[in-house]
Amino acid sequence: MKFEPAKLKTPPTIIKAEAIVVGGGAAGCLAAIKLAQSGYQVIVVEKADIRRSGCLAAGVNALNAYIGRGKVPQDYVDYALADAHGIARRDLLLSIAERLNEQAAWLESAGLPILKDQDGRYAERSWRNVKINGENIKPLMAAAVAKTQGLNVLNRCRATHLLSDGVTVYGVAAFSPENNLFYHLQAPATIIATGGAAGLYRPNNHGSAPNRIWYCPFNTGAGLAMGIRAGAEMTTLEMRLVALRCRDTLAPTGTLALGAGARQVNALGRPFEGDYGRTTSQRVLAWRRETEAGRGPCRLAAEISADRREELYRAYLNMCPSQTLKWLEQAGPEPRPESGIFAEVEGSEPYVQGGHVGGGFWIDTNRQTTLTGLWAVGDAAGGAPQKYVTGSMAEGVIAAEDAAQYLQDFGRPAVSQTDQGRPQQLFQEALTDLTAQLKPDQALAPGRPRLQARDLGLALEKTMDLYAGGISAGYRYSSSELVMAATMVAELANLADKLSASSLFELSEIWELKERLTVARSLIAHLESRKETRWPGFGEYSDYPQIDPEFECFVNSRLEDNELKVFRRPMTRNNTYEHHR
């Protein structure tokens, strides 16, 4: 039986606002606060609860993007560009860099403890990096959101569609399994802040702990998928992040390395850092090459006193408690007098995101996407690696300022006078798309296998792992493997369209799978199109193992009539970039 939208128990809830922020993470919270402070009515749609959602749920260990003493924003731009082996947007990096320290100060005023030196200045872990107690960072942001007038949060509500005619965005469709409701959210301005995409590749841990990954497993690339489907342009998805982390727990390593001064050593006890270069990608490569040469396991080892080790335990409890638990399971209940600590390292499965690397929406300097009325920020936005928490927040603020300008130009009265027919029709299409897979009454065929979202998700991860440069493939892929990956992902996408859900909870599992499949399809096309190996630590194209100066450009893509068009865009040299519509 087909589920008719008209037969919904409760009709969809229609909410009108001046701006919608999709995703209440680091970038989304700041965008929403800034817009509301400018006097606009803002709705934040958040699939979890903004007090503990997204990448920041467990806590973070430092503010990784900051302009330290004696440095200027341009230094940050130069650093990030070099680290990305040239593939990054100067305009985006500069506008972030100019606002990083404001964001740190904002966090401090919101209650975040930041370590100070004797002069009362922030104590720097490196020139780009300040020390904090980041355990409570998300609740603090949420409290600031709660205090802001004109800002409403819809927790436990997941956005699924951009209401767009391919040119303009009129809002989003969303649903809440917990409240058993569909939502039609209408606004002239929409900001995508849904983070990046995990769950594309087979992870490090299998069996009972597949979600013990580094990136937030609940960021399933929703915003990217919505944008791709609506025809927005994407960039640099092929620059996947492979994160070098503590083995088993996938805990961050910065605290050990930068904070406690740990060095990477191979099984012979020889430090090998710098042997392969010092960019993020080269550091991952170093671990791989050492391991491939039979000199693993590699570890991060620090010679610290027993007291300082206790401090390290606390620091890890503030962001990845599993790592402290792991150390204590090894050490036993009594504090040990001898000095030193270590953690074995390993590379994660690849992620698509724009917070450490450059994958995401193609945006202009003001963070507008190629669709009118749509902005993208934080891990969902591409072209500006190394933004981290403060950079994501900065992008939220930049987008909010531009959206405020847009709303002002748009004219407030026009909000209620917009042609209501258009958004309504687009919403009905989205609702039909969603409810087509909602078949509560469908009987199970006895003795027949039932396809489930979860199993198709495993098939996707396996496909990507084997044929698109996952862990098992040593992060290597070839043209013929990518063809295989593309074929299988297309097949899985067809199967996903046929899945049926008996509740909105099941529908959200199906929807997350579809998001991952949509991002995977684009990712494969990007990997195929950059015919070189620019970031060998993140992945190696077997057919093209070298850097090719021809590819000193962006690889972008757009869906046109359900065909994925991949094309190149030249490097930008200016401090501003505008779309040419």
Place this chain on the structure above:
Amino acid sequence: MSIIVNPDLCTGCGQCVQICPGGLLSLTFSSERSGSRTENLSNAQLTQTVGPAEIKGQVRINNPDCCWACAACLKECRFGALSLFLPPALGGRGASLTASASKDSVVWQVLFPDGRQRTIAVNRQIADRY
């Protein structure tokens, strides 16, 4: 698997259900606990549909495999009913971790398989030295 519930301590207050970033937790009602029915209800809905006096629920981990081990639920539970552990494949050897959070501190406790404990208190107002 990463999280376990101590049924003796869980009051069914629903705080952890609200906070989990993956929406992995829900409440079951005592009248139904013996049966197999699970209601996936948010806290707000519970108060609306059942009324606070009647709630004798308990938390249920719907998708234990999907846990990220972020420990948000541990810190949210005021009754110490939740603990985190490492599966053996990740280095777990039978210990578990609980947390008791207040405005100013989080007191973490590791319980070892032999019954011994180790407590680590973290002051929420002090920045890490690392």
